[in-house]
Amino acid sequence: DGGITQSPKYLFRKEGQNVTLSCEQNLNHDAMYWYRQDPGQGLRLIYYSQIVNDFQKGDIAEGYSVSREKKESFPLTVTSAQKNPTAFYLCASSTSGGTQPQHFGDGTRLSIL
C-alpha cells in the first residue's frame, strides 16, 4: 500500500532536548516537504527537498534541521533552539516541483513536557 508514514504519532520533548520526527514515503516521489500547523491555523512551510542530498529553508526554518540522504526519507529534527515547538507537524511528498499534488502523512503531534 503506497503512502507516507510519519512516526511517532505523539511526541513529548523536554526542555533543552532535540527530537527527530520520521517521514518515509514509498511513492517514489522526488520532492518532500515539512509543514507546521498550530491550532486553528494554516500550514507553514519549514523545509523542503526536491532531490536527494539537497534541501531548502521554508518560511519558518529557524530552530529546525533536516536531512535527505535517501529518496524515501526526510527526517525533521526540532532542536532546543525552537522555543515554541508545540504543534502538529505534517510531512508531504510530490512527484516533482510545486505544480504537482502533494500527498500528506498522518502527522506528528509534538508537545512540551
Next chain:
Amino acid sequence: GENVEQHPSTLSVQEGDSAVIKCTYSDSASNYFPWYKQELGKRPQLIIDIRSNVGEKKDQRIAVTLNKTAKHFSLHITETQPEDSAVYFCAASGAGANNLFFGTGTRLTVIP
C-alpha cells in the same frame, strides 16, 4: 513570492445548501490550484485541482472555478452534507516554484 488569501475563515450552512470558498493569488505566473480538505486531527487530502488552461472543473458535488484575469479561484460544494464539515485549504503554484503556497483555511460547518 506568491501570496494566497482565502475567505471566509469560517462558514456555516444548512445541510443541503451550497457553500462557496474564495481565494485570490498575487503571482500571475501561477498555473496550478489545488484544494485540500482536512478533518479534525487528520491529514489534508486533495479533493480537486485545476490548471490554468481550464476555467472550471467538476467532480460530483464539488467544482472549482478559475478567473485568471482577476487572479481568483473558488471552491463550490453543492447539496452539502454533515460529512463535508472540515477545514478547506486552497493553494497556488507556478512554473519555477518548488512548493505550494497555501491559504489560511476555511472552517466549514454543515448544520443538520
